[in-house]
Amino acid sequence: MRRRISTGTTAAAMGLVLLISAQAAAAVTWGAAKSASAPHGFNTGRALATTKQGSTTYVHQVYVNNYPGAHPAGDNPGNPREAVMYQRRTAAGAASGAAVRVNKSTEHGNGSSVAVAGSHVYVAWTHLAKYF
């Protein structure tokens, strides 16, 4: 009797293990949220693209920083201008190289968007004559 119970228990346990294993293999596991911009960075979508170079996949990201250099953007001579930033990342989301400002430091940029084709990366944004 004990054997039967034991056998039954073992079978149930194996079944459970297999079920969990099957679910784990089929599930998507999400890494923790991590910052992907400087403080005060933001985007309005259209901010990611991918390329594959050999066996290496890169993720290309753009965002807007209205506190470039840790100072608020503005139109006064002492204020920095709103920055459109490009950041290359690995497929795991880690930064690959430093973020690069792609618009002129003397101009405001906003509404950034990125696309890729082959080895070309394209970034589009709106140039603002005035911040506000």
Added chain:
Amino acid sequence: MWSAIKSLTTSGEIDDPSVAASGSYVYIAYTNSLTGALKLQISSDFGAHFHDSGLSMTAITTSTCTNYCAYPSVAAAASNVGMAGLSGDTFTVSAWTSINHAASKADFTLTSGDAVGNPRVAALGNRIAFALPTCGGGCATAGIKAKVWQGGTLGPDRTAASYTTSSTYKRSYTADVGLSGTTGLGLAWNACRKAGCATDESPAAGSDMVWRESTDDGLSWKSPFTLQTSTGTTATGKQRRVNAYASIVFASATKRVVVFDAYNGPFNQGSVLLRVGSGAP
């Protein structure tokens, strides 16, 4: 190495640029805020020269853009191009697809009279996917809708989420879409816990960021996953009451990357968050 900056417009008021590329072709869609027109410029030489495509959207004309027309989104793969935009007057989301580098187009309406946010487009191989938040009857019913065009054939509406005034989430106003393999489809959208998408501190509530994907082009959906809650009570959590404006890509068949804005208060005083999902759905 970056090229010199090329200005595509020299006057007017421009907003919402969206760029796509395939081969030597580059497509840039944007809003002319003065006229309300949604424009598309095309380059066939890696961005060296652009010309105005002259392509418009049948349901979005200057007569339906007296308030605004906005949020153009363009995507391209091979010679296939897809574009969508929103009329703020009629709350119609119009879209078109092309199989010849946008030399011609086939118009259709994604939704009429119940659009409340930005449509988004993605392209991969011979597929183009559209996604948008919907809101009917003053948002008594709301949700997220997707539609896939494949090789010249437009598929049926696919519903990734349906909300009512009594559900946990009430509505959404931003969504993004990505494609994987031959039938993989991923969506990310903001999901508001309160009507009107207001934020609250007690009890904590705002706009969550939600992910959902399908392995059969939206015929069926895997369980939704909350990428970021808006109900956090820690110092960090309180800074993430509003999570919106997702961008998603599939870095591989088993790797999806999502970035979105997270903030509390002025949208430009938060930061961009990134999450990576690994594995088969």
